[in-house]
Amino acid sequence: MLRFIVRRLLQAIPTLLILSILVFAWLRLLPGGPAGALLGDKATPEKIADLNRVLGLDQPIFVQYFKFLGRILTGDFGSSLASGQPVLSEIGFALPATIELSVGALIIAVGLGIPFGYLAARFRAGILDNAVIIVTLVGVAVPVFFLGYFLQDNFAELLGLPSSGRQSSGLDATHVTGFAVLDGVLTQEWDAAWDAIEHLILPAIALATIPLAVIVRITRASVLDVLNEDFIRTAQSKGLRQPTIRRRHVLRNALLPVATTIGLQTGLLLGGAVLTEKVFNIRGIGYLLAEGIERRDYPRLQALILLGAVVYVVVNMLVDISYGIIDPRVRVR
């Protein structure tokens, strides 16, 4: 097993190296460059040349690359051009916001998706089923930013819910973990925790629509499949009570593909909250990414792309390792 893990780790190194070259080359090939972004609109060509010298951007490209590699290997991703803060510290602030939002969205998506999917299948072709099909179609089709603005326009004021940020301005909240709700609970600042939950409601609804629609449809299809299985008929003919059949035999078996879908949707939520975070002004990873692109924030973009890739490679490696543990034949191959 150890040899398998070491081999997978060694295989990851060239992947990450090639990626670092691609990211480095891509950002260096973009017109403008960090000097232009740092100096702003009024920069003269002379000042840009001066700053390029200071930043070492006038050196041969391979020298620049090895310096860049040396820095990122020591965990130095530089400072953001947009905020002046070290990029890793920015990501440290943003990650809890994105996780909190994604968890909120998942709770809504799973909490509503499975029951509605199940009920739609159970009352197939009925009013509920048709309504669910139409609503989920709309849910998949409606753009997140539109829904976000719609919720802000029509429900923020009506329900007295905040429409921007993670916590009310001026609220004296203690930060422990960076997760606003959790911090409120841990420090027993209940008003801060509730305030953070209120701030999560509308963005989580906006973000939850697509996964909710997907989960409803998968659950419905999966339950319908299971309902037609022989073992359900057997259970019925055995005289088992309907609630028992539904709980033990239908739901349990139907939830297997749903669980896989939830896993996939979680990944998408964590990586794809860009629009929701922008509309609701939540300083998460998506927000950082969008602002980084808009403001040509090279250090931030480099860090986000590379760290994203590292996470991806590591997760894939863990999956491979877990396969290796589950199925020894994988190791042999």
Next chain:
Amino acid sequence: MLQTRVARTRRIALIGLAGALAVSMTACATSDRDAGGGGGTGGTMVFGTVGNPKMFDPAFTDEGETYRVTRQILDTLVQNKAGTAELEPSLAEKWAPSNDGKTWTFNLKQGVKFSDGTVFDAAAVCANFDRWYNMKGAAAQSQMIYYGDVFEGFAHNEGKATGDPVYKSCEAKDPATAVLNLTKAKGAFPAAFTLPAFAMQSPTAMKKYDADKVTQSGDSFTYSDYAYKYVSGTGPFKLEGWDQGKGEITMVRNDQSAVKAKLDKLIFKVIPDENARKQALKAGDIQGYDYPAPADYGLLRNDKNQVLIRPSFSVLYLGINQKNNPKLADVRVRQALAYGVNRAQFSQSKLAEGSEPATEFVPKAIAGYTDDVTKYPYDPAKAKDLLAQAGASNLTLKFYYPTEVTRPYMPNPADTFTAISEDLRKIGVTIEPVAKPWNGGYKDDVQQAGKQDIHLLGWTGDYNDAGNFVGTFFGRKKTEFGFDNADLFKALGDADAAAAGEAHTKAYQEANKKIMEYVPAVPVAYPTSALVVSEKVKGITPSPLTDERFSTATVN
């Protein structure tokens, strides 16, 4: 059955374990809340801003979001009168140049303290000027953009873009009198003393927190803790904190300040998306925000908000590159383009309320503006006639315009391009459009490579000096415009060197006349921007220089 029981026992054990873990974590985390309570009476104002500041030491940036904060916590020697670009006393009660313009004497306000409790006096003023002049390190110097522009050089230049320093020395004659000695007269003074980059900061705090330390960090720079946490000035507010997670900069009233703020607390909340700012105002999360979309002015007013329009301090122009197309070197062709653009209609239909058609490159609020320039009112017939006289009736022009950008002087580049192109087509000019992303090569192509025949660009002023506009555009040979006019360069050089006051203004008025005879480009409009505050907010005056001070603001 046994299996079920085991599973249930395991579940109970797990729940118990989770509960114990939660309790133990709660025991570890304690609230940092201040048991005291505020005690103030002026209230809190939350204002929505468009971007993050870089940090809070204005010496190292020219960036507006940093200045928005430092304008509340630091004071300059001279400041702009609220709502105008006229000068008025701030930390200096009086200021006067010598006859040759090389010496400036400042009579300082007495009894003023920095927020760290140290005294503001002439020695502190000189310590600030000396700090800028003696700044060490190429990284630090490269970020002192306004110091480089105005004072031109350091004691030891570490970059090639800087030259001989304008600063010579500073003497603290007595605690109330600081004398600034320069190596040459410069037209930018005294207006440039209003620049936030030249605000006075506590020498003690700067030394204590190593304020001059600027280190390269990858493709960017990091600053000492001073710049993020401990900036100390004489302004009506002092910095309390910058919450990165919430994107909020909090300031509290500085009781040491000579100007007492009416608010207890002022919070700038960063909300980059314009619609999100609007929603936050509607929901009452914020009490005002910057840069509302012009299309929303009416709706915002209907909701009883106040849209405060800033007098224009920007100019949008149609650039002309004489080098690329020989026909454009003929003044009659350039005049034809000027007559061919319907500026009045454009300003009214495409720009925000309060915007006006431009007749020269200096906005009306600036000393040096004159109404006595050659004007080019919309006259397509005359334009066609001039083109025919110049033998350019079949003129084809490569028209560069930017995409993926909005600028205070150009809220919608595509709309601007379309409107001007249509006007030019009507006078017989064939347009070859070239759209380039602003951050994807537009400025490189236009300003460094000079690939265009005509292009869209503009400028927002930094301080009340015409040289900041026309000197920047036409003071020397530039690839962007591709002309070499020694007479014009000299007129602008002389104007810059003219002693402050009447002579200085007159010299720029003369230069402006020459510019509009030569028409090196076509001034199109003086666009405006605005900020919006709820009906509960009083006491904010919109400034042409975005120099809004919140010390006079109240929230009902």
